[in-house]
Amino acid sequence: MSKLSGLDNRLKEARAAHGLTQADLARQVGVSRKTINTVENRIFVPSTILALRIAQALGTTVEDVFQLPPEAGGQV
Amino acid sequence: MNIVENAARWRRGALSLIVIGFIVWRLPDMTIFQRFVSLNEPVSTVIELVGAIIWIGALIALLLRTRADRRDMSKAEFSALEDERVQALNNGAFRVGFWVMLVAAALLSTAGAWDWKISHDAADIIFILGVAVTLLHFVMRDAADE
Secondary structure, eight states, X not given: OOSOOSOEEOHHHXXXXXXXXXXXXXXXXXXXXXXXXXXXXXXXOOOHHHHHHHHHHTTSOHHHHEXXXXXXXXXX | OOHHHHHHHXXXXXXXXXXXXXXXXXXGGOHHHHHHSOOOHHHHHHHHHHHHHHHHHHHHHHHHHHHHHHHHSOHHHHXXXXXXXXXXXXXXXXXXXXXXXXXXXXXXXXXXXXXXXXHHHHHHHHHHHHHHHHHHHHHHHHHHOO
16 A cells, blocks of 8 residues: 555644554554554545544544545645 | 554464465476476475475464454454455455456466467466465555555
């Protein structure tokens, strides 16, 4: 999974704001640390369910964490 | 390294051994291989046997380890080992393996028109490529996701 996904995110910032490591967040949402890492680095696009779980674990909404890139019609 | 990553690394090692064992088991029996390397009968049989033992041993070890992980890990840890990224990697690996098999079948059936020995090995080559490419694709992608 080396190609960059078409989904921007602020996961790293949101996670850091909560003082969570990748492993902490991974444990909370039931995936591996690598999965969180690949989502953060735009390598892997999470499913809707995982995106909702991540947003829930960070106490925010999916739209706050994940955005479409501007070239795909997302807000700048 | 946490328990999930340790188990994932162990799984990659076992899958690599399965590929190596499978290739070592099947290769000496192929006509095209014997054209390049002349092995007498007992030697090639021993090599095939070693390959088969590695293949079966790694396969059984993988199954036993998976059962042990299911028993010893918490439910969350075990599901993290098979999370959606791993499932996506599995799907990608099967897709690549399928296309490699199709292309190999097309090329070998064409080449077989000129050389009957190639058609004699075609099934083995397609089978080996399908197994090896699928497993190695998964192993390399999983290892690269860091």
